[in-house]
Amino acid sequence: MTAFAAVDVIRAKRDGGALSDEQIRWVVDAYTRGDVAEEQMAALAMAVFLRGMDARETATWTGAMIDSGSRLSLRVDRPTVDKHSTGGVGDKITLPLAPLVATCGAAVPQLSGRGLGHTGGTLDKLESIPGWRAALSVDEITAQLNSVGAVVCAATSGLAPADRKLYALRDVTGTVESVPLIASSIMSKKIAEGSAGLVLDVKAGSGAFMKSVSEASELARTLVEIGTAHGVTTTALLTDMNTPLGAAVGNAVEVAEAVEVLQGGGPADVVELTVALAREMLALAGLSVDPARVLASGEAYETWCRMITAQGGDCSAPLPRPAHVAVVEAAGSGYLSALDAYAVGVAAWRLGAGRARKEDPVQHAAGIRCLAKPGEQVTEGQPLLELHTDTPEAVPAALEALATAVEITDKAPEARELILHRVS
Template sequence: MDARAIIAHLRRGEDPSREELAWFAQGLADGRVSDAQAGAFAMGVCLRGLGEEARVALTLAMRDSGDTMSWSCDGPVLDKHSTGGVGDCVSIVLAPALAACGAYVPMISGRGLGHTGGTLDKMEAIPGLRTSVSEAEFKTVVHEAGCAIVSASGEIAPADKRLYAIRDVTATVESLDLITASILSKKLAAGLEGLVLDVKVGTGAFMKSADEARALAQSLVGTANLAGCPTSAVISDMNRPLAPSLGNALEIADCMGVLTGETGGPLLDLTAALGGVLLANAGLAGGVDAGADAIGKAIADGRAAERFGRMVALMGGPVQFVENWRRFLPEATVIREVAAPEIGFVTAMDGEALGLAVVELGGGRQVESDVVDPSVGFSDVVTLGQKVVKGQPLLRIHAAREEAARKAEQAVLAAITLGQEAPVVPPLVHERIG
């Protein structure tokens, strides 16, 4: 095999063979492929695209470039992946709810990316909890709690880790084929028997239009199913934050509100919608609606909260976290309200701008070495379509310093638009695919 020949195929608009893609992925993992060759490969795929067969072959080759997991559980092994949004903490509620319904959920998650929050950063807001665990620890938590939310080890899909870093500096991140292979190679390496994809669309998502979101959802669903993992997708709205908070500890607080039955809203609704698809596809429910009802009942009767508490304790967090979560979560030193400048309806919310404002507060990373402050962010965020009067809080800022809070206030006022007519609020779930 020769990297130059494979790149030449792409340059001519030809798909490399399955064997060539397998060789190239292994070369990414072991260093036989240089950075220059990896960059040329990424650009070739970005410009020319891959056919369906080649996209599946690349996904499987990247999966097989490292370790793959296998499970011996007495229930189906399921997972969910989100393409990223603001106030999106569904995974933290859904994983224990699925476990309470008889599934096993080995959830390999990521950190914040751009304006979107990361599930691992949110989980690590819980004192003592470790998301970086050995494979043996990972399996123990999954078997004993029914779910675990962890970071990927260096041995999971190393070809993707290398290629992603190359894509980041060669302006090839947006390739549909490379996005598909990147997401699915890690998920398939976890040994899943079922997957649901939450593809976000709107101002707070990476995919701003319905056509972009649908194209990505179809690519992911088609590729995953051809690769042998039963998969469906839900396209959900991200024109407003899903939870009433943005920020790591604040979103954990929102999740605990749902898990303990104190609150509901869109976070609970989307959790049930995604869980319903998974349970129906896995044969644990008689249909999507029945599956959604089962998720709702597992949360309402406390079984999901019990599973979450068990997982937290096994991963090093407080043993009594569920019972005393308010005492354990860190709090910011500065909390101030942002008042509405006039009366009106919330007609638009720039989710990306709000997410970037949280990053600026220290709730995310601007460079890889940044240390995240788990206590900062926004809480009690108004909803799209809500009517407010002058002086009413649009949200509360949680900051480490007064100066940072003042800067965030200006970002908030620019990101939330008020008007005199109530807007048409998009549905939470736009469509299901697969």
């Protein structure tokens, strides 16, 4: 591989130029090996943040991060398809979706992460199930995909190590909010997983990383372009994240809600998004099965139990319950016109459901139950939110976060579409 001077690569991007494929591959490889210093990569990340990257640069950057590690080689008899969400509040969709799509005949290798800040992590939620373990070997992942059809676990250490280094650096250098860097981070890990198809759930709204629909649309288009460039059939749904998904936000409370959905019930918005994403995944897998019928039948719950049991979990064990519960009541009567997702997410985080640093523990019983959703009529004094925590001293900070979360008006709000549009 041709060697370059790191400062020349930094200057090229700083001055608005497009980096060559050779420059990109060299700088990502050299940074992973430690030959490019942290301060140099920080400067390059800021240059990318300010100047951007075109589609070719972004695809090459993604490929270089994939090549920094290994790819999963999944020897599976079924068609493989994966899903990724850009993160939201109450977003437990992976939990019912993976077993549903597996029940319909596909294999779902869902390598997931932990929560940081106001957005929850799938692994944190599943670890509230007694005995369940996140760490699996490649052989265990392959065996479970063949026997059950779905696995949700932590990413193996060999996948895209360049991304792990760069993600940590971006977090402390103010360069997180860059579409090329976000997109390459997501797609390097997903492509390295080895699925033939990928469906993306790109969130837009107060509780999402991308606040506006235009920003989320740009990210969705970039993600789809990268997947296509790397031979992975990719589609995206743009979905609303101004209001929490479902009625549960946290860890054990979200698992309980996911189980309701798998047993044929659950909140309408969680069911709607689960079915919509399942349809996209099954289309990519070439399977003509109606996921709405399968979900309503409760069949997918049996797959869920097998999936949890295969990873050491006990489906029949009671989930953790909080030591303390507080209630937020309606300050007046009328229509609940807004319930801000970001505020609810921050409150759940402060109650112990999330973490400020990646090494922090979480409380499995912590979270929030939304007892009313926008569009519903409420009366003064009616319970609106139920706060769960093992640390009662955390409640005042959670209430502070919720101070402007609830809006009650005389007129019913206009109904919001959950699924905004599709990108392919």
